[in-house]
Amino acid sequence: MARKRATDGPDGILLVDKPAGWTSHDVVAKVRRLVGQPRAGHAGTLDPFATGLLVVCLGQATRLAGYVMAHEKVYEGEIVLGVTTDTADCDGTVIARRPVPPVDTVALDRVAGLFTGVIAQTPPAYSAVKVAGQRAYDLARQGKAVELTARPVEVFELRLTPSGADRLRIHVRCGPGTYIRSLARDIGEALGCGAHLASLRRLRSGRFRVEDAWAIPELERLAGEGRAGKAMLPADEALLDHDCAILGTPGREAFLHGNVHSAGTAVRPAAAARVYGTDGAFLGVGAVDASGRVQPVRVFRA
Structure with missing residues (x-):
């Protein structure tokens, strides 16, 4: 071992x-x-x-x-309407200014609905997404045009509320891969005035x-x-929402050596389950098949 x-x-x-x-x-x-x-x-x-x-x-x-x-993430932040930047946030260069139309709660609820559920989202040009083997932000900083493809992301909850002149508060609960900067940018376009993300705070991750x-x-x-x-x-703690499998001494030794062994307790089939020894020691992550056999996926050293 x-x-x-x-x-x-x-x-x-x-x-x-x-x-x-x-x-x-x-x-x-x-x-x-x-x-x-x-x-x-x-x-x-x-x-x-x-x-x-x-x-x-x-x-x-x-x-x-x-x-x-x-896992899903939860964010809150502030959007500035009428001002578009090249990074879609407050650190970027202003590339456009447009008048902001009157915005009421009905309009905000309508726009929030457009970006709730599974949506096609284009990442910002200044992002870590790879384009032809290079990071998009590296290409953007070189002044090169960056063409990024929209990809599906899931927004479970989106709330928009007025926050002073030409500003909105945004609360988002979303799946992995969602860019809040892109949400702010697209919300601004849906309102007809453009926008950027002025502040952002992550409240929860899983x-x-x-x-x-x-x-x-x-x-x-x-x-x-x-x-x-x-x-x-x-x-x-990273896996507490996953099922767990407990292995006796023979199973423990098999798991630590990368071999399949039956769990000592009943456990549902799972692509990733927490695996422990009977002494409570965390052994790693295993995939459990329909027969209750545990295949090592991530083995932790003692």
């Missing part, structure tokens, strides 16, 4: 309340230093101007980031909430006291 090296840092999940002006990479780099774990990544980018929940996965938990990203996230100064204080681990969640 593969053993974890003594020099490895901790495994787990850290919820960070990202401040404005920081890139998601900046936050990950900071956390990496504070907790002493070189292996770290985030489960879903937030743009530099945005704030709120950034789920940082550390050590072996980086292999679970995809499961976190697959079961993780911003209320439970740590501010950077709090993490610095804990690290200074040698207690950075206090802020971390166990890696299996």
